[in-house]
Structure formats: C-alpha cells, structure tokens
Amino acid sequence: xxxxxxxxxxxxxxxxxxxxxxxxxxxxxxxxxxxxxxxxxxxxxxxxxxxxxxxxxxxxxxxxxxxxxxxxxxxxxxxxxxxxxxxxxxxxxxxxxxxxxxxxxxxxxxxxxxxxxxxxxxxxxxxxxxxxxxxxxxxxxxxxxxxxxxxxxxxxxxxxxxxxxxxxxxxxxxxxxxxxxxxxxxxxxxxxxxxxxxxxxxxxxxxxxxxxxxxxxxxxxxxxxxxxxxxxxxxxxxxxxxxxxxxxxxxxxxxxxxxxxxxxxxxxxxxxxxxxxxxxxxxxxxxxxxxxxxxxxxxxxxxxxxxxxxxxxxxxxxxxxxxxxxxxxxxxxxxxxxxxxxxxxxxxxxxxxxxxxxxxxxxxxxxxxxxxxxxxxxxxxxxxxxxxxxxxxxxxxxxxxxxxxxxxxxxxxxxxxxxxxxxxxxxxxxxxxxxxxxxxxxxxxxxxxxxxxxxxxxxxxxxxxxxxxxxxxxxxxxxxxxxxxxxxxxxxxxxxxxxxxxxxxxxxxxxxxxxxxxxxxxxxxxxxxx
Amino acid sequence: xxxxxxxxxxxxxxxxxxxxxxxxxxxxxxxxxxxxxxxxxxxxxxxxxxxxxxxxxxxxxxxxxxxxxxxxxxxxxxxxxxxxxxxxxxxxxxxxxxxxxxxxxxxxxxxxxxxxxxxxxxxxxxxxxxxxxxxxxxxxxxxxxxxxxxxxxxxxxxxxxxxxxxxxxxxxxxxxxxxxxxxxxxxxxxxxxxxxxxxxxxxxxxxxxxxxxxxxxxxxxxxxxxxxxxxxxxxxxxxxxxxxxxxxxxxxxxxxxxxxxxxxxxxxxxxxxxxxxxxxxxxxxxxxxxxxxxxxxxxxxxxxxxxxxxxxxxxxxxxxxxxxxxxxxxxxxxxxxxxxxxxxxxxxxxxxxxxxxxxxxxxxxxxxxxxxxxxxxxxxxxxxxxxxxxx
Numbered sequence: 061x062x063x064x065x066x067x068x069x070x071x072x073x074x075x076x077x078x079x080x081x082x083x084x085x086x087x088x089x090x091x092x093x094x095x096x097x098x099x100x101x102x103x104x105x106x107x108x109x110x111x112x113x114x115x116x117x118x119x120x121x122x123x124x125x126x127x128x129x130x131x132x133x134x135x136x137x138x139x140x141x142x143x144x145x146x147x148x149x150x151x152x153x154x155x156x157x158x159x160x161x162x163x164x165x166x167x168x169x170x171x172x173x174x175x176x177x178x179x180x181x182x183x184x185x186x187x188x189x190x191x192x193x194x195x196x197x198x199x200x201x202x203x204x205x206x207x208x209x210x211x212x213x214x215x216x217x218x219x220x221x222x223x224x225x226x227x228x229x230x231x232x233x234x235x236x237x238x239x240x241x242x243x244x245x246x247x248x249x250x251x252x253x254x255x256x257x258x259x260x261x262x263x264x265x266x267x268x269x270x271x272x273x274x275x276x277x278x279x280x281x282x283x284x285x286x287x288x289x290x291x292x293x294x295x296x297x298x299x300x301x302x303x304x305x306x307x308x309x310x311x312x313x314x315x316x317x318x319x320x321x322x323x324x325x326x327x328x329x330x331x332x333x334x335x336x337x338x339x340x341x342x343x344x345x346x347x348x349x350x351x352x353x354x355x356x357x358x359x360x361x362x363x364x365x366x367x368x369x370x371x372x373x374x375x376x377x378x379x380x381x382x383x384x385x386x387x388x389x390x391x392x393x394x395x396x397x398x399x400x401x402x403x404x405x406x407x408x409x410x411x412x413x414x415x416x417x418x419x420x421x422x423x424x425x426x427x428x429x430x431x432x433x434x435x436x437x438x439x440x441x442x443x444x445x446x447x448x449x450x451x452x453x454x455x456x457x458x459x460x461x462x463x464x465x466x467x468x469x470x471x472x473x474x475x476x477x478x479x480x481x482x483x484x485x486x487x488x489x490x491x492x493x494x495x496x497x498x499x500x501x502x503x504x505x506x507x508x509x510x511x512x513x514x515x516x517x518x519x520x521x522x523x524x525x526x527x528x529x530x531x532x533x534x535x536x537x538x539x540x541x542x543x544x545x546x547x548x549x550x551x552x553x554x555x556x557x558x559x560x561x562x563x564x565x566x567x568x569x570x571x572x573x574x575x576x577x578x579x580x581x582x583x584x585x586x587x588x589x590x
Numbered sequence: 591x592x593x594x595x596x597x598x599x600x601x602x603x604x605x606x607x608x609x610x611x612x613x614x615x616x617x618x619x620x621x622x623x624x625x626x627x628x629x630x631x632x633x634x635x636x637x638x639x640x641x642x643x644x645x646x647x648x649x650x651x652x653x654x655x656x657x658x659x660x661x662x663x664x665x666x667x668x669x670x671x672x673x674x675x676x677x678x679x680x681x682x683x684x685x686x687x688x689x690x691x692x693x694x695x696x697x698x699x700x701x702x703x704x705x706x707x708x709x710x711x712x713x714x715x716x717x718x719x720x721x722x723x724x725x726x727x728x729x730x731x732x733x734x735x736x737x738x739x740x741x742x743x744x745x746x747x748x749x750x751x752x753x754x755x756x757x758x759x760x761x762x763x764x765x766x767x768x769x770x771x772x773x774x775x776x777x778x779x780x781x782x783x784x785x786x787x788x789x790x791x792x793x794x795x796x797x798x799x800x801x802x803x804x805x806x807x808x809x810x811x812x813x814x815x816x817x818x819x820x821x822x823x824x825x826x827x828x829x830x831x832x833x834x835x836x837x838x839x840x841x842x843x844x845x846x847x848x849x850x851x852x853x854x855x856x857x858x859x860x861x862x863x864x865x866x867x868x869x870x871x872x873x874x875x876x877x878x879x880x881x882x883x884x885x886x887x888x889x890x891x892x893x894x895x896x897x898x899x900x901x902x903x904x905x906x907x908x909x910x911x912x913x914x915x916x917x918x919x920x921x922x923x924x925x926x927x928x929x930x931x932x933x934x935x936x937x938x939x940x941x942x943x944x945x946x947x948x949x950x951x952x953x954x955x956x957x958x959x960x961x962x963x964x965x966x967x968x969x970x971x972x973x974x975x976x977x978x979x980x981x
Contacts, residue, residue, distance in 0.1 A: 396687030
C-alpha cells in the first residue's frame with residue numbers, strides 16, 4: 061500500500077488552515093446574544109441556517125437554531141415551536157425559562173441532549189438536529205427533528221431476486237439499522253457507531269451478533285475503521301478500500317450488498333457488518349471466495365435446485381476465466397487436440413481472418429467490455445441503440461466482413477454470459493480482470509501458460525486473507541462440515557443445526573425460533589429454541 | 591521497488607522465450623491421409639491428401655462449389671526426404687496430427703515396409719492411432735484420388751469405416767505391438783479401390799471398400815485374407831465386437847441370419863515335444879435377425895438346428911482362415927506362438943527358433959458354440975400360412 065502511494069506520487073491533501081471555531085474547549089456564554097454571534101460566525105455564508113428568536117417580555121428568551129435543509133418543517137412546528145410558544149402562553153407562571161424544565165414538560169420529543177460545548181452543538185446541527193438556546197443559560201439543548209428526504213426501501217436494482225424480500229437498504233443509516241433490527245430481534249445484535257471523515261463526519265456503524273461473531277475479528281474491524289484518516293467518506297467503497305487486506309488483489313475481500321437479508325444472514329453466521337451513512341451499500345466481513353458465488357436466493361429456494369444452480373455457477377466461472385484463453389491456446393498451439401471435424405470447421409471460419417487468434421480474441425473481448433461498460437451507464441432510451449450496434453455491427457458485420465471469425469464471437473459471447481452468472485458483481489469484476497492476462501499467457505505459452513496462470517491465481521487466492529479468514533475457506537483449509545454450504549446448498553435445517561451448535565450454551569434463541577414447526581420425521585432435527 | 595523488478599524479470603522470461611511452436615490455423619496444411627508407394631527405381635513416393643477448409647465467409651461472394659481436398663506427391667529415398675520434398679510444394683506447414691489413414695501400395699508392401707515404418711514411431715507429430723492399410727492390387731495414391739460422397743475428405747470416410755468395427759481396424763500402434771510380440775505376426779487392413787458396386791457398374795463414381803486383411807511376414811506382404819476369413823480372424827483374435835453370421839439350414843432350403851452381441855474365445859495349447867496341439871473354443875451370443883426357412887424357431891429343437899447350422903458356418907470361416915495361414919502363407923497371424931509363450935514359456939524357448947517351420951504342422955481343433963438369446967417377435971416367418979410351418 062505504502063509502495064503504491066509512493067509509486068503514484070500522491071500525498072495526503074493538506075487543507076488550508078481555517079480560523080478555528082472547532083476549538084474543542086469553546087463553551088457557550090451566558091449571554092444569548094453572544095452565543096448567537098458565536099454560532100453565526102461558525103455558519104458564515106451558510107444560507108440554510110435559521111436563527112429563530114422567541115421573545116418573552118421584551119427580551120429574547122429562546123433562540124432556536126437549525127439547518128433548514130435538514131429539518132422537517134412540520135415536525136419543527138409541531139414539536140418545538142408550538143409547545144414553546146403556547147406553553148408559555150397558557151401556563152404563564154409555570155412556564156420554564158431555562159433548559160432544565162423544557163424537555164421535561166414542554167417538548168414531546170425523544171432524543172434530547174444538553175451540552176454547553178460549541179463543537180457539540182455544531183455537530184448536532186449538522187446532522188439535522190435543532191438547537192434550543194435559552195437566555196442566561198450556558199447550556200443548549202439539541203433535539204432531533206430529522207426530516208431529511210429519503211426514499212423508500214425498495215428492491216435494489218443491482219441485486220434482483222425471484223424469491224426473497226423486496227426491501228433494500230437506502231441512503232439513511234438509521235433506516236438501514238432498522239431494517240436489520242427488524243430481522244434480528246435480539247439485544248445481542250450490537251451496533252457500535254463511529255464517525256469517519258474530517259469534513260463529512262460520516263456515521264459508520266459496526267454491527268455484529270454478540271456471542272456468534274469472533275471477538276478478535278470485531279476488535280480488528282474496530283481498529284481498522286477507527287484508524288481511517290480521510291476528509292470525506294461518500295460511499296462504503298471508501299471504507300472498503302481502507303480496511304481491505306490486499307487492495308491490489310483482483311478479488312474483493314469485503315462483501316458488499318444492498319440487501320438486508322444478505323447482511324442479516326451474514327450476521328447470524330458470525331460475520332460483521334459495516335454500515336455507512338449516505339449509501340445503501342453495506343459491507344460484510346470476512347469475505348471468502350465462495351461467498352462471491354452465493355446468491356441470497358440459494359437458501360430460499362429448494363436445496364436440490366439451489367445446488368444445481370450453484371454448480372452451474374462453478375462451471376461458468378471457469379468458462380468466464382478460461383474460455384477465451386483455451387480457445388487461443390488450442391487453436392494456436394495444440395491443433396491436434398481438437399476433433400478433426402471441429403478443427404476443419406474452425407479452420408474454415410478462420411480462413412479469411414487476417415489477425416492471429418490472440419489478437420482476434422483480445423479485440424473482441426475488449427469490444428465486449430466496452431459494450432458492457434457503455435451499457436451500464438447508458439440512459440435507458442439509448443441502451444437499445446447500443447445493443448443493436450453491438451449485436452449487428454460487432455457481431456454479424458465483423459464476421460461477414462471476414463475481420464473476425466465466428467468461433468471467436470461465440471467464445472466471447474459465452475464468456476460474457478458466463479461472467480453475468482456470478483451473483484456478486486464486485487467479485488465478477490475481479491474475474492473479468494483475470495481473463496486478459498490469461499489470454500496473453502495462452503497466446504504466448506499455450507496451455508502451459510494457462511496452467512501457469514491458473515496455478516498463480518490459485519496460489520494468490522489461497523494465500524489471501526480477509527480479516528484473518530483464509531479466502532479459500534472452507535476448501536483452502538479443508539473443513540468438511542462447512543462444505544455443506546459450498547459445494548452443495550444443503551437444506552436449511554442442516555445448516556440451522558450447524559449454526560445452533562456454534563452458539564450452544566447461550567440462552568438466546570437468535571437463530572432457531574420458538575415454535576418452529578416440528579414437522580421432523582428425523583429425530584435429530586432442531587425442534588425449537590432452548 | 592524490488593517486487594516490480596522481480597515481476598519485470600519474470601515478464602522478460604515469459605516474453606523472450608519466443609513463441610517457438612506457435613502456428614495459426616491458417617498456416618497449417620491438414621494432412622488427412624498419406625499413401626506410400628514404391629517407384630520403379632526403388633525410391634519411395636509419398637502422397638498426402640490435404641483438406642482445404644471451405645472458406646464459408648470472406649466477402650459477399652456466394653459459396654461456389656470448391657474442392658474440399660487435394661493431393662500432392664513427392665519422391666525421396668526415405669520418409670524425411672519425401673516430407674521435405676512435399677513441403678517444398680506447399681505454402682503451409684504439413685500437419686500430421688489429424689491424419690486418419692496411411693495407405694501402403696501393394697508393390698511397396700510386397701517389397702517390404704520396414705524402412706517406411708520407423709518414421710511413424712519416431713516423429714512425435716505423427717499419431718500412433720493412425721490406421722494403416724494395404725491397397726490391394728493398387729498403388730496407395732490411387733486410393734487417395736477416389737472421391738467419397740459422405741465425409742468432407744475421403745480419408746476420413748476410411749477412418750469411420752474402420753472405427754465402426756466392421757473391418758480389422760489395425761492402427762500403426764497395433765502393428766508395432768504385433769511386430770514386437772513373440773509368436774504372432776502382424777496383419778493389416780486391406781482396402782480395395784475403384785470397385786464398382788454390383789448392379790451399378792456403369793456408375794462414374796467408383797468407391798473403395800474394405801477387403802479383408804493382409805498377412806505380413808518379416809514386414810513383407812505374404813498374402814491376403816478375404817472377408818470371410820477376416821471375420822474368422824477377428825473372432826479368433828478376440829477383436830470381434832459385433833458381427834453378422836449367416837447359415838444355410840441343411841435339408842430345408844432356407845437360410846438364417848444372426849447378429850452377435852458378444853463373443854469370446856479361448857485358445858489352449860498342449861505341447862508335447864514337437865507334437866503341438868491347439869484347441870480353439872469360440873463362444874458367441876446373439877439374436878436371430880432373419881429366418882428365411884419354414885422352421886418355427888419358437889420350438890427348441892428347431893432352435894438347436896439353427897444354432898448348429900450357424901456354428902457350422904463359423905467353423906467353415908475359421909477353418910478357411912486356418913488353412914490359408916498354415917498351408918498357404920505359413921504365417922502365424924492368430925498368435926498360437928503367443929499362446930504357447932504365455933502358457934508354457936519354457937516350451938516356447940525351444941520352439942521359438944523353428945516356429946516358422948513348426949506352425950504349419952500344428953494340429954488345430956476347433957469348437958464353436960453359439961447361443962441364440964432372442965429370436966425376435968415372431969416364431970415362424972409371418973408370411974407363411976399355418977400349414978406350411980414346420981413345427
């Protein structure tokens with residue numbers, strides 16, 4: 061990592077030194093006018109800051125400060141302004157004129173904090189809370205009247221399922237936490253909050269199920285997350301890159317998903333989730349090679365079918381990496397390996413093609429990647445044009461013009477389809493990257509090169525670790541019991557049993573519910589909670 | 591920076607090795623079949639049949655009828671020289687891995703193929719699984735010239751014929767194994783070219799057919815076995831996989847046909863000094879496929895009759911083979927010597943040197959056992975009336 065920085069010649073950015081109002085020790089004064097000035101100085105040139113004064117008996121009794129853009133007006137009116145004003149009007153004598161009394165008697169709000177530190181007030185204002193300052197009081201009150209615009213938790217477009225819950229994480233972290241809480245209703249689901257990012261002050265939550273997750277891994281995640289030094293965190297990808305074991309590997313070592321059920325399943329298996337505010341992508345560590353090949357649906361579908369689909373994926377991940385390179389190697393080095401009739405067909409197709417097979421394949425693969433990349437960000441209306449151009453021009457016309465041979469088009473198309481069978485798209489990206497060096501190796505060294513490349517990849521994958529877990533577990537260090545969820549997708553009661561035994565001795569039925577229908581015809585099946 | 595240096599060095603290793611055996615498909619001439627012949631001055635003439643990949647694409651031009659293969663020949667004093675001279679005539683590199691058949695012209699076969707064969711075992715680019723055949727009464731290259739309607743290249747058709755187990759199917763590998771083994775002499779498949787099929791003599795397209803086996807002695811052609819004798823040979827060599835047997839039923843003026851589904855053979859040798867007795871037991875199971883007699887083979891006596899007739903027919907085939915091998919060519923193609931070598935190695939040591947003289951004197955007894963497992967859906971032929979059927 062250090063080496064990489066030196067290589068790219070980039071240095072951590074140095075900020076222009078600003079007049080510090082973030083002085084940790086700055087306190088509110090007892091003069092409300094002075095306090096207003098302090099805050100106004102902090103929020104200089106911020107057009108969305110509102111200072112609302114409530115005058116009582118000719119002097120300013122309350123000063124309400126908030127950022128208009130982050131606060132829900134209706135909530136503010138109903139729960140802050142009206143109680144303060146009307147409370148004063150109706151109970152003239154008993155109306156509190158200092159902070160202490162207000163939260164007890166006037167404000168019907170849950171999350172109320174009192175502080176006298178300017179930095180705290182500023183921080184709370186910035187996350188959408190309302191600060192209430194009273195005259196002649198050195199303390200202010202911040203109340204949560206959050207009203208940030210948020211969308212509904214709808215099905216994430218990047219991870220569609222046929223069967224499974226249709227909700228997805230959104231850009232609001234508390235909603236996301238709620239989605240997890242609603243799935244795992246136990247106090248053992250811990251959520252530790254941290255703030256990362258000098259300027260963005262992004263909330264990052266580490267979630268895990270106490271007693272299932274490994275304490276050492278939790279500690280490691282804490283350590284890595286808290287040591288992040290960065291100005292801004294805009295997406296969980298930022299965090300991912302910081303905490304990854306080997307960022308330059310093509311294989312992602314942190315799983316990320318928009319689906320709450322995937323995260324919940326991971327938490328129940330002892331993994332640790334990292335939620336980041338303002339992004340629907342939640343991270344899950346540790347990740348293994350095989351999680352990259354598992355879809356959430358695998359456990360919702362019937363076991364036999366899920367196993368079949370999983371093997372299709374195993375097959376196609378191989379095709380995805382090796383199909384083009386095998387084609388290149390066999391046609392340029394090992395023509396004797398192809399059955400005679402197929403050989404003659406390929407020879408016929410290649411007869412008019414001016415390029416060597418290596419160049420031809422690289423050309424088509426690059427073209428395909430370009431098409432894919434163009435298609436991802438293309439507005440939907442234009443997308444059709446791209447697919448027509450892709451199919452007709454690149455496919456048919458190139459073959460008819462004799463620039464590209466038909467077998468290459470078939471190989472590249474198969475490869476394309478194969479790479480889409482990988483359920484985790486960041487994992488699929490890594491697989492795609494491997495394809496090109498493989499083609500080059502095949503074009504220079506033949507099958508020998510492919511074997512070299514395969515061995516190299518295997519060495520890398522087995523040496524890789526994600527938060528202390530070998531990446532190839534449970535096949536890398538072989539544990540037969542865990543193979544149930546790798547080579548096959550075992551029925552869920554098989555796995556439930558494995559999960560139960562791993563949490564045996566605790567008195568919480570986090571994974572096996574009470575009253576689980578005991579339709580067992582086998583005695584050894586779990587029949588309920590403890 | 592060290593890792594980058596290492597990676598750089600590794601890359602150099604990868605790159606500078608060069609692509610030494612890298613060949614594009616369109617720089618290769620696929621040899622599909624080879625023919626070896628003897629020229630008048632004692633040199634070897636090699637001919638190769640090369641497939642022309644039909645260029646289906648390449649411009650809007652509609653695919654016109656083009657040749658799918660062509661043949662070139664060259665003369666040399668040995669195989670290397672022939673190949674060099676062949677290569678001089680080609681713009682593409684000769685590629686032998688897809689060759690399916692090697693034809694040996696009869697004159698060369700009679701002259702001896704020893705000098706030609708070594709090349710096939712030495713050059714790693716040739717395949718030992720290539721079939722090798724003698725072109726009966728013909729030069730090998732004449733076979734390469736014959737068109738065949740089915741496969742893209744005629745040699746491929748020959749390979750298909752051999753693979754289908756109808757013929758002897760001797761590959762170069764089989765030939766070497768037989769030649770290197772004790773007490774057996776190699777045989778080869780035989781192909782006969784330009785034979786008009788009966789009934790269509792005036793057809794312009796003369797095709798080739800498998801025609802039995804060729805018997806070699808000291809790598810020189812000793813003679814041919816006809817199809818019947820070859821069938822007997824297949825069974826005796828335990829190479830028979832499937833086969834059809836026909837027989838005439840004595841006293842009924844009709845015939846039957848059966849298909850063998852499995853067959854076994856057992857050869858036992860009894861050596862007492864110079865008195866050698868060989869017993870051959872052939873066993874076969876199969877189903878009856880044709881019954882042109884008036885017999886109701888649903889009856890077990892009739893079935894026995896049919897089986898006996900079939901056994902007689904096989905016996906005649908094998909007997910014919912034995913007569914030819916022992917009396918005419920005096921070549922042990924069946925491997926009686928091998929049986930003695932395996933069962934009584936001590937005796938073989940004494941016999942080995944004079945086996946060629948001993949072989950014709952060997953006393954051979956033959957037993958054939960055929961069992962019909964399945965007589966089909968009908969007992970007697972359906973077209974007969976009830977009273978015509980012999981119960």
